Amino acid sequence: MTNKKLILQIDFRSGLPIYTQIVNQVQAQIASGILKPDHQLPTVRALAEELRVNFNTVARAYRILDEARIISTQQGRGTFITESLPPKVTERLRREALEALTQRYLSEALRLEFSKSEIRQTVNDQLKTWNEANEPKK
Amino acid sequence: MTNKKLILQIDFRSGLPIYTQIVNQVQAQIASGILKPDHQLPTVRALAEELRVNFNTVARAYRILDEARIISTQQGRGTFITESLPPKVTERLRREALEALTQRYLSEALRLEFSKSEIRQTVNDQLKTWNEANEPKK
DNA sequence: GCAACATTGATACATTTAGTACAATTATGA
DNA sequence: TCATAATTGTACTAAATGTATCAATGTTGC
Numbered sequence: 001m002t003n004k005k006l007i008l009q010i011d012f013r014s015g016l017p018i019y020t021q022i023v024n025q026v027q028a029q030i031a032s033g034i035l036k037p038d039h040q041l042p043t044v045r046a047l048a049e050e051l052r053v054n055f056n057t058v059a060r061a062y063r064i065l066d067e068a069r070i071i072s073t074q075q076g077r078g079t080f081i082t083e084s085l086p087p088k089v090t091e092r093l094r095r096e097a098l099e100a101l102t103q104r105y106l107s108e109a110l111r112l113e114f115s116k117s118e119i120r121q122t123v124n125d126q127l128k129t130w131n132e133a134n135e136p137k138k
Numbered sequence: 139m140t141n142k143k144l145i146l147q148i149d150f151r152s153g154l155p156i157y158t159q160i161v162n163q164v165q166a167q168i169a170s171g172i173l174k175p176d177h178q179l180p181t182v183r184a185l186a187e188e189l190r191v192n193f194n195t196v197a198r199a200y201r202i203l204d205e206a207r208i209i210s211t212q213q214g215r216g217t218f219i220t221e222s223l224p225p226k227v228t229e230r231l232r233r234e235a236l237e238a239l240t241q242r243y244l245s246e247a248l249r250l251e252f253s254k255s256e257i258r259q260t261v262n263d264q265l266k267t268w269n270e271a272n273e274p275k276k
Numbered sequence: 277g278c279a280a281c282a283t284t285g286a287t288a289c290a291t292t293t294a295g296t297a298c299a300a301t302t303a304t305g306a
Numbered sequence: 307t308c309a310t311a312a313t314t315g316t317a318c319t320a321a322a323t324g325t326a327t328c329a330a331t332g333t334t335g336c
Contacts, residue, residue, distance in 0.1 A: 215291085
Protein backbone atom coordinates (compact mmCIF):
# COMPACT_ATOMS: atom_id res chain seq x y z
CA MET A 1 0.00 0.00 0.00
CA THR A 2 1.43 3.31 -1.04
CA ASN A 3 -0.20 5.56 1.46
CA LYS A 4 2.37 8.25 1.26
CA LYS A 5 1.41 11.61 2.67
CA LEU A 6 1.54 14.44 0.20
CA ILE A 7 4.15 16.94 1.25
CA LEU A 8 4.20 20.33 -0.41
CA GLN A 9 6.34 23.32 0.30
CA ILE A 10 4.68 26.59 -0.56
CA ASP A 11 6.83 29.69 -0.80
CA PHE A 12 4.58 32.66 -0.24
CA ARG A 13 7.28 35.03 -1.35
CA SER A 14 8.29 33.36 -4.57
CA GLY A 15 5.94 35.44 -6.68
CA LEU A 16 4.55 32.27 -8.19
CA PRO A 17 0.83 31.90 -7.50
CA ILE A 18 0.05 29.37 -4.80
CA TYR A 19 -2.13 27.31 -7.10
CA THR A 20 0.73 27.14 -9.60
CA GLN A 21 3.11 25.91 -6.95
CA ILE A 22 0.68 23.19 -5.98
CA VAL A 23 0.23 22.16 -9.61
CA ASN A 24 3.97 22.08 -10.23
CA GLN A 25 4.83 20.08 -7.17
CA VAL A 26 2.10 17.51 -7.59
CA GLN A 27 3.05 17.13 -11.24
CA ALA A 28 6.69 16.68 -10.31
CA GLN A 29 5.96 14.06 -7.68
CA ILE A 30 3.78 12.10 -10.07
CA ALA A 31 6.33 12.29 -12.86
CA SER A 32 9.02 11.14 -10.46
CA GLY A 33 6.96 8.23 -9.26
CA ILE A 34 6.67 9.45 -5.70
CA LEU A 35 2.91 9.52 -6.21
CA LYS A 36 1.54 6.48 -7.96
CA PRO A 37 -1.65 5.85 -9.95
CA ASP A 38 -4.83 5.44 -7.89
CA HIS A 39 -3.22 7.15 -4.95
CA GLN A 40 -5.73 9.40 -3.22
CA LEU A 41 -4.71 12.99 -2.69
CA PRO A 42 -5.81 14.99 0.36
CA THR A 43 -9.20 16.63 0.15
CA VAL A 44 -9.21 20.22 -0.95
CA ARG A 45 -10.17 21.30 2.53
CA ALA A 46 -7.56 19.19 4.30
CA LEU A 47 -4.72 20.32 2.08
CA ALA A 48 -5.87 23.90 2.34
CA GLU A 49 -5.78 23.73 6.10
CA GLU A 50 -2.34 22.18 6.12
CA LEU A 51 -0.94 24.80 3.76
CA ARG A 52 -2.80 27.59 5.57
CA VAL A 53 -4.52 28.56 2.40
CA ASN A 54 -8.11 28.95 1.26
CA PHE A 55 -9.67 25.75 -0.06
CA ASN A 56 -10.65 27.51 -3.27
CA THR A 57 -6.97 27.89 -4.02
CA VAL A 58 -6.40 24.17 -3.68
CA ALA A 59 -9.55 23.47 -5.69
CA ARG A 60 -8.19 25.65 -8.46
CA ALA A 61 -4.94 23.68 -8.53
CA TYR A 62 -6.83 20.39 -8.56
CA ARG A 63 -9.05 21.62 -11.38
CA ILE A 64 -6.01 22.50 -13.48
CA LEU A 65 -4.45 19.11 -12.83
CA ASP A 66 -7.76 17.45 -13.61
CA GLU A 67 -8.09 19.27 -16.91
CA ALA A 68 -4.57 18.12 -17.74
CA ARG A 69 -5.73 14.54 -17.05
CA ILE A 70 -3.06 14.16 -14.42
CA ILE A 71 -5.46 13.63 -11.57
CA SER A 72 -9.12 12.71 -11.44
CA THR A 73 -11.37 14.71 -9.19
CA GLN A 74 -14.61 12.99 -8.31
CA GLN A 75 -17.32 14.88 -6.54
CA GLY A 76 -18.26 13.20 -3.31
CA ARG A 77 -15.42 10.69 -3.51
CA GLY A 78 -12.12 12.48 -3.60
CA THR A 79 -9.15 13.11 -5.81
CA PHE A 80 -6.97 10.42 -7.28
CA ILE A 81 -3.92 10.07 -9.45
CA THR A 82 -4.96 8.85 -12.88
CA GLU A 83 -3.66 5.76 -14.58
CA SER A 84 -0.10 6.01 -15.68
CA LEU A 85 0.49 8.61 -18.30
CA PRO A 86 2.26 7.92 -21.57
CA PRO A 87 6.01 7.78 -20.93
CA LYS A 88 6.49 10.67 -23.29
CA VAL A 89 4.23 12.87 -21.19
CA THR A 90 5.85 11.74 -17.97
CA GLU A 91 9.27 12.53 -19.35
CA ARG A 92 8.14 15.99 -20.38
CA LEU A 93 6.65 16.70 -16.97
CA ARG A 94 9.80 15.46 -15.31
CA ARG A 95 11.98 17.73 -17.37
CA GLU A 96 9.71 20.71 -16.85
CA ALA A 97 9.71 20.08 -13.14
CA LEU A 98 13.47 20.10 -12.93
CA GLU A 99 13.71 23.19 -15.08
CA ALA A 100 11.19 25.07 -12.96
CA LEU A 101 12.91 24.02 -9.76
CA THR A 102 16.29 25.04 -11.13
CA GLN A 103 15.03 28.35 -12.38
CA ARG A 104 13.64 29.23 -8.99
CA TYR A 105 16.92 28.31 -7.35
CA LEU A 106 19.06 30.26 -9.78
CA SER A 107 16.92 33.36 -9.86
CA GLU A 108 17.01 33.47 -6.09
CA ALA A 109 20.76 32.92 -5.94
CA LEU A 110 21.47 35.48 -8.63
CA ARG A 111 19.18 37.97 -6.99
CA LEU A 112 21.27 37.62 -3.86
CA GLU A 113 24.19 38.57 -6.08
CA PHE A 114 26.07 35.34 -6.00
CA SER A 115 28.24 34.96 -9.06
CA LYS A 116 27.64 32.25 -11.57
CA SER A 117 30.95 30.63 -10.77
CA GLU A 118 30.18 30.61 -7.06
CA ILE A 119 26.90 28.93 -7.79
CA ARG A 120 28.42 26.36 -10.11
CA GLN A 121 31.10 25.60 -7.57
CA THR A 122 28.66 25.15 -4.72
CA VAL A 123 26.37 22.92 -6.73
CA ASN A 124 29.26 20.73 -7.82
CA ASP A 125 30.68 20.49 -4.32
CA GLN A 126 27.40 19.47 -2.80
CA LEU A 127 26.66 17.03 -5.58
CA LYS A 128 30.01 15.39 -4.97
CA THR A 129 29.22 15.06 -1.30
CA TRP A 130 25.92 13.49 -2.10
CA ASN A 131 27.70 11.18 -4.52
CA GLU A 132 29.65 9.66 -1.69
CA ALA A 133 26.80 9.76 0.75
CA ASN A 134 24.08 7.89 -1.08
CA GLU A 135 25.26 6.90 -4.49
CA PRO A 136 24.54 3.16 -4.59
CA LYS A 137 20.85 3.51 -4.85
CA LYS A 138 19.36 0.36 -6.36
CA MET B 139 0.49 39.71 20.18
CA THR B 140 2.19 42.66 18.62
CA ASN B 141 -0.66 44.29 16.83
CA LYS B 142 0.88 47.69 16.74
CA LYS B 143 -0.48 50.17 14.30
CA LEU B 144 2.00 51.54 11.84
CA ILE B 145 2.39 55.25 12.32
CA LEU B 146 4.25 57.28 9.74
CA GLN B 147 4.82 60.97 9.46
CA ILE B 148 5.09 62.21 5.92
CA ASP B 149 6.47 65.64 5.27
CA PHE B 150 5.06 66.80 1.96
CA ARG B 151 7.41 69.76 1.87
CA SER B 152 10.62 68.00 2.69
CA GLY B 153 11.55 67.50 -0.93
CA LEU B 154 12.10 63.81 -0.27
CA PRO B 155 9.82 61.64 -2.38
CA ILE B 156 6.93 60.21 -0.42
CA TYR B 157 7.86 56.65 -1.22
CA THR B 158 11.37 57.31 0.08
CA GLN B 159 10.00 58.63 3.33
CA ILE B 160 7.85 55.54 3.73
CA VAL B 161 10.80 53.27 3.00
CA ASN B 162 13.02 55.06 5.48
CA GLN B 163 10.52 55.12 8.29
CA VAL B 164 9.47 51.51 7.94
CA GLN B 165 13.11 50.49 7.83
CA ALA B 166 13.81 52.55 10.92
CA GLN B 167 10.90 51.07 12.85
CA ILE B 168 11.97 47.57 11.98
CA ALA B 169 15.55 48.28 12.95
CA SER B 170 14.46 49.73 16.25
CA GLY B 171 12.26 46.77 17.01
CA ILE B 172 8.98 48.63 16.89
CA LEU B 173 7.90 46.36 14.06
CA LYS B 174 8.67 42.69 14.47
CA PRO B 175 8.98 39.78 12.05
CA ASP B 176 5.72 38.36 10.69
CA HIS B 177 3.91 41.52 11.64
CA GLN B 178 1.42 42.44 8.94
CA LEU B 179 1.71 45.92 7.55
CA PRO B 180 -1.32 47.95 6.48
CA THR B 181 -2.54 47.30 2.97
CA VAL B 182 -1.29 49.65 0.31
CA ARG B 183 -4.74 51.19 0.07
CA ALA B 184 -5.26 51.57 3.81
CA LEU B 185 -1.90 53.19 4.37
CA ALA B 186 -2.38 55.36 1.30
CA GLU B 187 -5.68 56.60 2.60
CA GLU B 188 -4.25 57.34 5.99
CA LEU B 189 -1.31 59.26 4.55
CA ARG B 190 -3.53 60.91 1.95
CA VAL B 191 -1.40 59.71 -0.92
CA ASN B 192 -2.01 57.52 -3.94
CA PHE B 193 -1.88 53.82 -3.22
CA ASN B 194 0.63 53.37 -6.01
CA THR B 195 3.07 55.43 -4.01
CA VAL B 196 2.72 53.09 -1.06
CA ALA B 197 2.99 50.13 -3.41
CA ARG B 198 6.23 51.54 -4.73
CA ALA B 199 7.65 51.87 -1.23
CA TYR B 200 6.57 48.33 -0.41
CA ARG B 201 8.17 47.06 -3.61
CA ILE B 202 11.48 48.66 -2.71
CA LEU B 203 11.35 47.17 0.77
CA ASP B 204 10.42 43.82 -0.71
CA GLU B 205 13.36 43.87 -3.08
CA ALA B 206 15.57 44.68 -0.13
CA ARG B 207 14.17 41.55 1.58
CA ILE B 208 12.92 43.67 4.45
CA ILE B 209 9.27 42.93 3.92
CA SER B 210 7.40 40.32 1.92
CA THR B 211 4.54 41.43 -0.28
CA GLN B 212 2.12 38.70 -1.28
CA GLN B 213 -0.53 39.36 -3.87
CA GLY B 214 -3.98 38.68 -2.54
CA ARG B 215 -2.69 38.14 0.99
CA GLY B 216 -0.93 41.17 2.34
CA THR B 217 2.46 42.50 3.35
CA PHE B 218 4.57 41.13 6.17
CA ILE B 219 7.84 41.84 7.91
CA THR B 220 10.49 39.23 7.18
CA GLU B 221 12.95 37.79 9.62
CA SER B 222 15.53 40.33 10.58
CA LEU B 223 18.92 39.98 8.99
CA PRO B 224 22.22 40.90 10.55
CA PRO B 225 23.09 44.45 9.55
CA LYS B 226 26.38 43.41 8.02
CA VAL B 227 26.54 40.21 6.05
CA THR B 228 29.92 38.67 6.49
CA GLU B 229 31.60 36.54 3.91
CA ARG B 230 31.00 33.48 6.01
CA LEU B 231 27.29 34.18 6.30
CA ARG B 232 27.16 34.82 2.60
CA ARG B 233 28.66 31.46 1.90
CA GLU B 234 26.35 29.75 4.35
CA ALA B 235 23.36 31.40 2.71
CA LEU B 236 24.33 30.07 -0.69
CA GLU B 237 25.04 26.63 0.71
CA ALA B 238 21.69 26.50 2.46
CA LEU B 239 19.90 27.65 -0.65
CA THR B 240 21.74 25.08 -2.74
CA GLN B 241 21.08 22.33 -0.27
CA ARG B 242 17.36 23.01 -0.33
CA TYR B 243 17.42 22.92 -4.10
CA LEU B 244 19.43 19.73 -4.36
CA SER B 245 17.54 17.83 -1.71
CA GLU B 246 14.28 18.68 -3.43
CA ALA B 247 15.67 17.70 -6.84
CA LEU B 248 17.08 14.46 -5.51
CA ARG B 249 13.84 13.72 -3.69
CA LEU B 250 12.20 13.89 -7.08
CA GLU B 251 14.74 11.34 -8.19
CA PHE B 252 16.56 13.41 -10.72
CA SER B 253 20.04 12.13 -11.39
CA LYS B 254 23.08 14.16 -10.49
CA SER B 255 24.05 14.49 -14.14
CA GLU B 256 20.58 15.73 -15.04
CA ILE B 257 20.83 18.33 -12.32
CA ARG B 258 24.30 19.43 -13.30
CA GLN B 259 23.24 19.68 -16.92
CA THR B 260 20.16 21.75 -16.16
CA VAL B 261 22.03 24.13 -13.89
CA ASN B 262 24.73 24.68 -16.48
CA ASP B 263 22.24 25.17 -19.28
CA GLN B 264 20.28 27.76 -17.36
CA LEU B 265 23.38 29.55 -16.16
CA LYS B 266 24.50 29.82 -19.75
CA THR B 267 21.15 31.27 -20.77
CA TRP B 268 21.35 33.79 -17.97
CA ASN B 269 24.80 34.72 -19.13
CA GLU B 270 23.48 35.80 -22.45
CA ALA B 271 20.28 37.26 -21.11
CA ASN B 272 21.43 39.74 -18.52
CA GLU B 273 25.16 39.64 -18.20
CA PRO B 274 26.02 43.02 -19.75
CA LYS B 275 24.75 44.87 -16.75
CA LYS B 276 25.75 48.38 -17.63
C1' DG C 277 12.46 77.13 -22.97
C1' DC C 278 12.81 72.47 -23.34
C1' DA C 279 14.05 67.81 -23.13
C1' DA C 280 14.83 64.16 -20.03
C1' DC C 281 13.80 62.17 -15.98
C1' DA C 282 11.37 61.30 -11.54
C1' DT C 283 7.25 61.26 -9.15
C1' DT C 284 2.51 60.64 -8.62
C1' DG C 285 -2.09 59.31 -10.29
C1' DA C 286 -5.59 56.45 -12.87
C1' DT C 287 -7.07 52.28 -14.47
C1' DA C 288 -7.38 47.59 -15.44
C1' DC C 289 -5.93 43.17 -13.85
C1' DA C 290 -4.42 38.70 -11.21
C1' DT C 291 -4.50 36.38 -7.00
C1' DT C 292 -6.25 35.11 -2.69
C1' DT C 293 -9.74 34.92 0.69
C1' DA C 294 -14.40 34.40 2.23
C1' DG C 295 -18.95 32.83 2.22
C1' DT C 296 -22.74 30.20 0.58
C1' DA C 297 -25.19 26.83 -1.69
C1' DC C 298 -25.35 22.55 -4.04
C1' DA C 299 -24.65 17.74 -6.05
C1' DA C 300 -22.60 13.29 -5.63
C1' DT C 301 -20.82 9.87 -2.80
C1' DT C 302 -20.03 7.49 1.38
C1' DA C 303 -20.88 6.33 6.19
C1' DT C 304 -24.15 5.54 9.87
C1' DG C 305 -27.87 3.61 12.19
C1' DA C 306 -32.58 2.36 12.91
C1' DT D 307 -33.13 -1.74 3.22
C1' DC D 308 -33.71 2.89 3.79
C1' DA D 309 -33.38 7.47 5.64
C1' DT D 310 -30.19 10.66 7.30
C1' DA D 311 -25.87 12.78 8.11
C1' DA D 312 -21.22 13.62 6.89
C1' DT D 313 -17.78 14.12 3.43
C1' DT D 314 -16.14 15.81 -0.85
C1' DG D 315 -15.73 18.44 -5.00
C1' DT D 316 -18.18 22.32 -7.72
C1' DA D 317 -20.01 26.77 -8.71
C1' DC D 318 -20.69 31.30 -7.94
C1' DT D 319 -20.39 35.99 -5.99
C1' DA D 320 -18.06 39.47 -3.57
C1' DA D 321 -14.37 41.70 -1.50
C1' DA D 322 -9.50 42.44 -0.34
C1' DT D 323 -5.01 42.77 -1.86
C1' DG D 324 -0.86 43.53 -4.61
C1' DT D 325 0.75 44.22 -9.76
C1' DA D 326 1.42 46.19 -14.32
C1' DT D 327 1.03 49.79 -17.39
C1' DC D 328 0.48 54.03 -18.98
C1' DA D 329 -0.81 59.07 -18.39
C1' DA D 330 -0.26 63.35 -16.04
C1' DT D 331 2.49 66.29 -13.43
C1' DG D 332 6.62 68.11 -11.45
C1' DT D 333 11.75 68.75 -11.35
C1' DT D 334 16.21 69.36 -13.15
C1' DG D 335 20.01 70.32 -16.25
C1' DC D 336 21.31 72.21 -20.45
